Amino acid sequence: MNQKTPLDELKGIGEKTKLVFEKAGIRNLGDLLSYYPRTYRRFPEITDTSQVKEGREIAIYAAPERTLTVQYVKRMQIVSAVLCDKAGAIGVRWYNMPYLRNTIKPGGYHVFCGRIVQKGANLFLEQPAIYTPEQYQKLLAELQPVYVLTKGLTNQLVSKTVRQALDGMELSGDYLPEDIRRRYQLADYRNAIEEIHFPQDEQHMKIARRRLVFDEFFLFILALRQFKEQHEQAKNPYTIRRTPLTDTVIRNLGYELTGAQQRVWEDIQRDMTGEKVAARLIQGDVGSGKTILAFLAMILAAENGLQSALMVPTEVLARQHFDSMTELIEAQHLRFCPVLLTGSMTAREKRVACEKIASGEADMIIGTHALIQEKVQYKRMGLVITDEQHRFGVRQRELLGEKGAEPHTLVMSATPIPRTLAVILYGDLEISVIDELPKSRLPIKNCVVNTTYRKKAYHFIEKEIRLGHQAYIICPMVEENEQIEAEDVISYTERLREVMPEDIRIEYLHGKMKPKEKNEVMERFLCGDIQVLVSTTVVEVGVNVPNATVMMIENAERFGLAQLHQLRGRVGRGKAQSYCIMISSTDNEKTRKRLEILNHSNDGFFIASEDLKLRGPGDILGVRQSGLMEFKLADVFADAKILQNACEAADVILKHDSALQAPENAELHNKLENYLSNELKKLNL
Ligand SMILES: Nc1ncnc2c1ncn2[C@@H]1O[C@H](COP(=O)(O)OP(=O)(O)OP(=O)(O)O)[C@@H](O)[C@H]1O
Numbered sequence: 047m048n049q050k051t052p053l054d055e056l057k058g059i060g061e062k063t064k065l066v067f068e069k070a071g072i073r074n075l076g077d078l079l080s081y082y083p084r085t086y087r088r089f090p091e092i093t094d095t096s097q098v099k100e101g102r103e104i105a106i107y108a109a110p111e112r113t114l115t116v117q118y119v120k121r122m123q124i125v126s127a128v129l130c131d132k133a134g135a136i137g138v139r140w141y142n143m144p145y146l147r148n149t150i151k152p153g154g155y156h157v158f159c160g161r162i163v164q165k166g167a168n169l170f171l172e173q174p175a176i177y178t179p180e181q182y183q184k185l186l187a188e189l190q191p192v193y194v195l196t197k198g199l200t201n202q203l204v205s206k207t208v209r210q211a212l213d214g215m216e217l218s219g220d221y222l223p224e225d226i227r228r229r230y231q232l233a234d235y236r237n238a239i240e241e242i243h244f245p246q247d248e249q250h251m252k253i254a255r256r257r258l259v260f261d262e263f264f265l266f267i268l269a270l271r272q273f274k275e276q277h278e279q280a281k282n283p284y285t286i287r288r289t290p291l292t293d294t295v296i297r298n299l300g301y302e303l304t305g306a307q308q309r310v311w312e313d314i315q316r317d318m319t320g321e322k323v324a325a326r327l328i329q330g331d332v333g334s335g336k337t338i339l340a341f342l343a344m345i346l347a348a349e350n351g352l353q354s355a356l357m358v359p360t361e362v363l364a365r366q367h368f369d370s371m372t373e374l375i376e377a378q379h380l381r382f383c384p385v386l387l388t389g390s391m392t393a394r395e396k397r398v399a400c401e402k403i404a405s406g407e408a409d410m411i412i413g414t415h416a417l418i419q420e421k422v423q424y425k426r427m428g429l430v431i432t433d434e435q436h437r438f439g440v441r442q443r444e445l446l447g448e449k450g451a452e453p454h455t456l457v458m459s460a461t462p463i464p465r466t467l468a469v470i471l472y473g474d475l476e477i478s479v480i481d482e483l484p485k486s487r488l489p490i491k492n493c494v495v496n497t498t499y500r501k502k503a504y505h506f507i508e509k510e511i512r513l514g515h516q517a518y519i520i521c522p523m524v525e526e527n528e529q530i531e532a533e534d535v536i537s538y539t540e541r542l543r544e545v546m547p548e549d550i551r552i553e554y555l556h557g558k559m560k561p562k563e564k565n566e567v568m569e570r571f572l573c574g575d576i577q578v579l580v581s582t583t584v585v586e587v588g589v590n591v592p593n594a595t596v597m598m599i600e601n602a603e604r605f606g607l608a609q610l611h612q613l614r615g616r617v618g619r620g621k622a623q624s625y626c627i628m629i630s631s632t633d634n635e636k637t638r639k640r641l642e643i644l645n646h647s648n649d650g651f652f653i654a655s656e657d658l659k660l661r662g663p664g665d666i667l668g669v670r671q672s673g674l675m676e677f678k679l680a681d682v683f684a685d686a687k688i689l690q691n692a693c694e695a696a697d698v699i700l701k702h703d704s705a706l707q708a709p710e711n712a713e714l715h716n717k718l719e720n721y722l723s724n725e726l727k728k729l730n731l
Pocket residue numbers: 301302303304307330331332333334335336337338460484485486587588589590592615616619
């Protein structure tokens with residue numbers, strides 16, 4: 047067995063289980079081994095029955111008062127008892143485990159570990175696992191991997207399957223040359239994989255993680271260097287000239303471009319009118335006004351008779367940009383034709399769009415991945431604008447362009463990273479920074495509060511709505527989940543409708559809704575028909591509704607700081623004073639400190655660096671940063687040092703063997719090829 051062996055060659059993986067894994071993107075053993083735990087769980091310390099609280103997972107050292115009783119309800123056998131310890135007593139229930147009656151005797155002390163649930167007026171310990179104190183002490187030292195789960199996929203199933211794969215696989219070789227491993231003190235691959243899935247303890251897990259993070263960065267940088275090399279050879283196939291039209295558009299915008307926007311616009315024009323194919327990263331904090339620069343670049347292309355494409359990560363965003371572009375064109379009486387192309391459009395709509403694109407009638411094409419997925423024939427494609435999720439824009443450029451005619455690229459990013467890191471991560475791009483917000487903006491007012499403040503917050507939201515504004519409320523979950531104690535969009539909306547005045551229009555939005563429903567809700571929010579939008583983080587990136595002035599975030603402790611900053615960036619985009627209310631459901635000191643950073647600053651760069659200081663590099667898995675720069679394990683902030691090491695290592699290797707053709711680099715070469723094809727697979731090409 048090797049990394050490419052299909053999963054169903056393992057024992058016990060039948061057709062059904064295979065599909066369950068496939069849904070999580072796991073097809074072969076390589077996919078499985080790199081399905082790293084999302085985090086690790088520790089068993090709770092032993093406490094006593096005075097600490098029970100609904101939803102909490104606890105461990106108590108207790109014994110039943112009397113013999114366990116067994117009741118039959120429908121076809122279920124319910125075993126119940128009252129467990130007593132020094133502090134008091136709690137009811138307990140197990141389902142379909144009648145044999146417990148013989149093993150757990152009155153007065154027999156054990157450690158019971160499970161979750162507290164409320165049934166009617168009473169709290170119960172439900173289905174607790176039972177341990178001897180010695181067994182439990184051992185478990186306390188262990189880290190239990192927790193994976194990202196999908197329907198049918200359990201932690202146990204993943205662990206069991208990984209174990210089987212590791213036991214049956216030949217993983218002796220290490221593609222990382224030994225001198226690199228030695229120089230950067232990296233664990234060997236086999237060991238790292240073993241310890242990331244089955245850590246002996248925290249220290250071993252951290253060593254394993256460090257190696258795998260190095261790998262992620264190392265491959266990423268090697269791929270980047272390859273692209274850069276290819277790219278530097280490309281010549282601009284079309285002549286683009288500056289045009290007075292863009293100056294007129296800027297004059298008629300209704301606001302003045304900030305100094306930073308003007309500077310970056312100059313960079314873009316210089317690129318596009320230059321001799322080489324240009325690739326530039328435009329980095330700017332949330333709400334700094336990146337979109338208008340993208341639009342101006344598209345207008346410049348169109349005026350020169352070239353098509354341009356703007357590719358964004360979500361349908362909601364694609365539609366929003368399409369609408370704003372159409373509005374701009376109409377308001378300024380331009381004669382350009384924009385078209386929208388997204389996956390959820392009907393076959394007929396897509397056909398019409400594609401015809402317009404192929405005939406050259408469409409000047410600007412705005413859409414999602416559909417821009418490369420659909421078989422679209424572009425005509426004179428001169429400019430492609432993507433966001434940082436599509437890091438490997440060069441391949442896409444090739445796909446979007448015609449043979450031999452590579453378009454210019456702009457990559458938009460709101461991730462606030464220091465220049466030193468940006469230079470590494472975006473090594474194939476020139477970098478421009480919009481480091482100034484429009485002057486008309488008032489800084490957002492923030493507060494971090496606990497759940498008792500909710501009622502006041504609702505009153506506050508109502509007041510803002512009466513002033514004609516709108517509000518977002520963010521919940522971490524889509525639906526209720528008994529395992530996770532966090533607010534969910536669906537039941538929250540129901541409750542909110544009950545407590546808010548009836549005339550306030552409240553709707554919800556989440557990623558699992560059909561695209562058409564999502565678009566409808568978003569359009570209604572955009573035009574002010576919906577006043578309070580209860581949403582998951584689907585609104586995180588790019589959504590622009592300047593009339594919204596309140597962002598309330600439930601379970602703020604569950605989000606990374608960068609993500610919270612992105613969410614908050616959905617308000618404060620117009621002239622009115624805006625507010626961000628972060629509700630924290632924990633009194634944990636560390637969480638409080640993290641949220642305080644946001645409370646005191648609206649500056650994305652500052653937040654990212656403070657977050658880093660607080661977490662410290664190599665903090666277990668950290669709180670994931672916003673999903674923008676996605677690595678499996680690595681975090682560009684917390685692992686900045688490893689990133690620098692990986693960059694150095696890549697430079698040294700390429701200096702001696704730029705095409706990775708030397709025999710000692712053969713395995714690395716294969717690994718890189720695999721990496722690149724996986725990156726493309728992610729784009730469903
Ligand atoms: N110079 C300016 N003066 C006033 N308003 C501006 C200026 N530039 C852009 N805006 C407005 O600010 C809002 C936010 O701009 P935009 O949507 O481009 O932000 P962004 O940089 O893309 O942010 P995000 O990363 O959050 O998507 C928009 O409503 C836009 O019309």
